[in-house]
Amino acid sequence: MSVARTCIAGLLISLLACDNLYCAQQPVEDSSASESTASLVRQLGSRSFQVRSDAERKLLESGFESLGAINQGINSDDPEVRTRSLRVMQLLERSIFVRYRDKIRDNPWLFPQQLTPGWETFFELVGESPEARALYVQLLQSETAIMLSLNRPGWQARFEQRCGEILSFPQGPFQAKTSLATMTALLFLACHPENTPSGPATTVINSFLNDSQFRRATRDQKTGPVLRSLVGQWILSSASSSSSQRLSLAASFEMSEGLDAARELISQRHKVSFSPTHLEDAISYLGRYGGPVVIEELEQLLDDEMKLRGRYRGGPEVQVRDIALAALLHLTNQSPETYGLNDLRPRTGFLYIGSSVRFESADDRLMAIEKWRTWRARNLGLAIPDSTIADEGVVL
Structure with a gap:
């Protein structure tokens, strides 16, 4: 597992190259291909819009062979290179997650943190079980962008933005109801030890916990224990909720x-x-x-x-x-x-x-x-x- 956690770029390439979850050796990159992708990353900062767009497209076509160069681009001094490199990285992460989500459900420990963002924290909060792994993959599927942002600094701002979107457009008879997976994903992120949700975000999370759909799910024989673990953690850690609010939630869930x-x-x-x-x-x-x-x-x-x-x-x-x-x-x-x-x-x-x-x-x-x-x-x-x-x- 330590190899998977430290050799992220190499393992991602190897996953696509050999489609073998047990392959932990970093493949040898072709030097000419490496130079080519590095050149494409530099072109992301070109003055020409066409050159920038073409470079971005070619990096996506190269797939994870371009991952190493893109990682360097994310740390570039050029803001245009940083922005476009991050966008390409996010698209590549999405594509490989879609390809491997079933295998991630079977055993997320075999994958690098870049593909299983927040899994170790999720495991610490709810434990290890088939139901926990299945729910974790549902969170990734429902809120892919914000979950994958856990791999980068500042993800808390994205969490606040997502809560703000829900708060600004309350559910109504003609609006789509927030899905259970979205509620659970945001609840998990709210409980994350690196996050301190604001008052408005806390209001959103508390509204989820009073949602009839969420309440029914907490009584489900399979998903209930996992969800209740998150609810319990929220009651314990919600700094923006008053003592009476936390007590009311605990009593309503009989916890x-x-x-x-x-x-x-x-x-x-x-x-x-x-x-x-x-x-x-x-x-x-x-x-x-x-x-x-x-x-x-x-x-x-x-x-x-x-x-x-x-x-x-x-x-x-x-x-x-x-x-x-x-x-x-x-x-x-x-x-x-x-x-x-x-x-x-x-x-x-x-x-x-x-x-x-x-x-x-x-x-x-x-x-x-x-x-x-x-x-x-x-x-x-x-x-x-x-x-x-x-x-x-x-x-x-």
């Missing part, structure tokens, strides 16, 4: 990648601009996906009397500590009814509907919290197997 976002919202609860609804969601989410490691975090909220919801039918208001206690009972597999929470209603992506987390009276709340502390002192931390069932809950 645990929103834990950091939940913690951020909880830590901001004393700010003037805090949202009671977002705080309620964050505590509930932490209880559903956090596991035993968040028990101490939630316990710190049992003294927080901040109001989240007003009184209802003469009962007390819903406070931060009420939601926290309900989450703790869920984590320790205890019955909420035995603590006075009798009407809890489940909520998709979270634990319960916030308005259902109510005690009959303020005294009932205090007794429930005291009961939790008694249970915790007696049960948590004991050297008993996880499967042991206590009288009022599971010993962790």
Whole structure:
């Protein structure tokens, strides 16, 4: 693989010369042909438009025999030579990708990075599987230009431009719907560690994640796990999305990648601009996906009397500590009814509907919290197997 990654030009020529994926030796170039293609590259900077156009056409006709000279042209001091060399290179990349896409799907590791741009990063994000390889090739087919631009500096600007095109021409009844492959390609590029999407680009990506077509694909038995891996990475890395946006996405996909976002919202609860609804969601989410490691975090909220919801039918208001206690009972597999929470209603992506987390009276709340502390002192931390069932809950 190291030969394939370092001898890009030679391997590309050898692929076309012998059509053998296991041929790793660089072929010997004919010196006269090399001089000829180098001369054609120099002609790309001619003052004559006809000479420039003819040179470009002949380089394309020469195929990958001209690759070495074109690579040098891309680094030329002449802007005209650079521009035309880059265009010829992109056309050649497209042609060889079309020729070898089926074999790339079988094993992308056998090809140079110039033909499998971003594959190693894609692999790191979603893993290695036939479904991952097939989806990767679909990305190359759907967004060939922008995917191949990964081989060159500044590809992030092309990504932003592509998102801008979609943002400027929103989908409508008379406009073509963005394909799933395009959505996935841009999501992958948005998650790329070398990219920091702008606010507008983030808006586009988030709109994809709420698209019904994309949602259905994430539930597909084959492609679903790959797509969900990308979604999870986006939730974790989206710097331009707010904590509440990332938490909402994680909950809607019923994924645990929103834990950091939940913690951020909880830590901001004393700010003037805090949202009671977002705080309620964050505590509930932490209880559903956090596991035993968040028990101490939630316990710190049992003294927080901040109001989240007003009184209802003469009962007390819903406070931060009420939601926290309900989450703790869920984590320790205890019955909420035995603590006075009798009407809890489940909520998709979270634990319960916030308005259902109510005690009959303020005294009932205090007794429930005291009961939790008694249970915790007696049960948590004991050297008993996880499967042991206590009288009022599971010993962790």
